[in-house]
Amino acid sequence: MQKNSQNQNYNIQKKNLFSLQQLKEKNVTLQVNENLKVVIRCRPPLPREIQDDHFISTIEISPDNKQIIIYEYNNIELVNPVQLPNYLQNPENYQPHQFSFDYVYDQNSTQQDVYNNTARHSVQSALEGFNACIIAYGQTGTGKTYTMEGFSYKYQHPNVGIIPRAVDEIFNYIQNCQENQSTFMVRASYLQIYNDNISDLLKNERQNLTIREDKKKGVYVEGLSEWAVRSPLDIYALIKRGAISRVTASTKLNDISSRSHAVFIITVEQMYTDEENKPKKLKIGKLNLVDLAGSERVRISGATGQRMEECKKINQSLSALGNVISALTDLRGKGHIPYRDSKITRLLEDSLGGNCKTTMMATISPSIDAFSESISTLKFANRAKNIRNSPVINEDLDQRALLRKYEEELFKLRQQLQIKNEHTQDQSIISQLEQDKKRAEQDKFIVMQAYQQRSKEYFEELEAKKQLEQQIKTLQSQVLMGGVKMDANEELKNMFEEQHKKIRKEYEQKVQELEKERQQILTEKAEIEKYNNLLLKQRDIMTALTQKLNERDETILQYQDELDAYDKIIKEQDFTIQKQTKNIQYYQNILKNIIFMFKLIIMIIIQEIKQNM
Secondary structure, eight states: OOOOOTTOOOOOOOOOSOOHHHHHHTTOOOOOOEEOEEEEEEOOOOHHHHTTSOOOBOEEEOTTSSEEEEEEESSGGGSOGGGHHHHHHOGGGEEEEEEEOSEEEOTTOOHHHHIIIIIHHHHHHHHTTOEEEEEEEEBTTSSHHHHHTBSOOSTTOTTBOHHHHHHHHHHHHHHTOOOTTEEEEEEEEEEEEETTEEEETTSSSOOOBEEEEETTTEEEEETOOOEEEOSHHHHHHHHHHHHHHSOEEOOSSOSSEEOSEEEEEEEEEEEEEOTTSOEEEEEEEEEEEEEOOOBOOHHHHTOOTHHHHHHHHHHHHHHHHHHHHHHHTOTTOOOOOOGGGSHHHHHTTTTTTSSSEEEEEEEEOOBGGGHHHHHHHHHHHHHHTTOEEOOOOOBOOGGGOHHHHHHHHHHHHHHHHHHHHHHOOOHHHHHHHHHHHHHOGGGHHHHHHHHHHHHHHHHHHHHHHHHHHHHHHHHHTTOEETTOOTTOOHHHHHHHHHHHHHHHHHHHHHHHHHHHHHHHHHHHHHHHHHHHHHHHHHHHHHHHHHHHHHHHHHHHHHHHHHHHHHHHHHHHHHHHHHHHHHHHHHHHHHHHHHHHHHHHHHHHHHHHHHHHO
16 A cells, blocks of 8 residues: 555445344344444545645555545645655655555445445345444535435436335345245334434424333334335435434535434334135334434634533534443453433444444545544444454344234224124115015015115125225325335325325324313413413512521621620639739738838837947
8 A cells, every 4th residue: 555645636313123132032043143334435635625735645445445544744734835744755754544444435435335235235134124323424514315215216316325226226226035924014203302302203293202221112212203115205205304404514524414313114014824814924124224314623623602512412422422432342251231321322222232233434534634533433333343243134023023913903893894894785675675665565664674774784885895895095105015016006196195185184283182172281281371470570579588587697697606605705804803813912912011011120220220329
């Protein structure tokens, strides 16, 4: 491998179905553990990066696309532009960091290359009944959303991403399925995690959904909608609808930057039936397509205000993801795995070390300005490739699948319809009753009653038959037959239109009911708001009184401290006075003695004077 030059040109998805423990209880054979597959995709330089002719690539990829080297230059910002070419060629001025992965895509790789070499394996695994997951990870502006979705949904367009190609392959598989007596059901869900809150991108209301867990369902998102789809166009419509609702913003790194983690989920149920059209075997595949929000540094992205808060939440969740990967790859043994530290790690619990075939697509920039983020992404991906999963085929899981429930309900309805057909009264009975009426005038009243009763029974059974046929059509509309083109049944199409009108009417009625409920809620809310305001006022009064009491207590304590200080001073003064009083008494006694001695001396002197005279 040779060093790339400075001006090198470049061309331009837990509502987990089943936990491992549940699969063991169902006696499903575990496959040999396999490592998480990790691939790297290096995007081409952007026009703004090469327009000033100072673009420097730090990336070099081996010819077999298995290894990547990222070069760390020493103090390159201090180098004179004139001396830059010589500086780049000197090995003493840079330090190479080499990594090995399952595959490394260079800047010339196409969307078709990425899908054929990497993503198709995950899609085929889902069709075989495995849980599969593709995770796009990387810095903002490195092509994660482009890789997952692309900039077009037109058939065979070169920019089509992994999700549209996966959808096409799934429905092509169903249409070309040659296995007899096989039926399919395809469902789709779309969610985002924004500021660590989960919302359904396919619903109008932005309700914060909750992650739940129970023994039967495992980890799942409560309230997440699932949409039965019959063609790629149905899924494209859902993707576009969700993309409009997804939170994006413009940053210095990317004009349209995703500010949330997005997970698109495709569930494929395939059931084989026997000659009597009874369910025989069932396989359920689940494909999670995950587009993580980009990691970024605030200093580089220029985020402020709300964008800065979003950036903090994104980096916190990605840090939690890194902690999970570090715990899973700890060679000292498996300890606590912090899946619950964030919503995204909780959702990806089975994709990271569980029942899933997982592929991580790490995207990087070749620019030297992004060196820190690129090497961080490569180190993250290098740790992730050591994670070991235990994928199993989700097969023969009885009542846990909608497709089996629908088929069993269809079978029961067909039996009921057959019974109704056997007991449906023939039109000739009515004619016979009319003849009996003419021949038996004396029993006219009795015959008329019998005639009306039998006619009523006939029309009731006829109406019941129509209802059963309508239920069968409704259920059959959600089931896809292997080897049958999706848009070939004109009768189903007409039925969909009638059903759409009926649903529209029910929807409008429901909207009116919801509007009444909303008005009632608003009224109740106003009352509650009124009581809340009263409570707030009372709370403010109590707070003010409490504050005054606290101030009074503080004043009392202050005065008490002052009194204690004065008492101490008075005691000290009393002690001083007592001491001074004792000293005065002592000196007074001494003075008395001196005066007495003085008087005595004077008397002695006077006597001596008298004697001498």
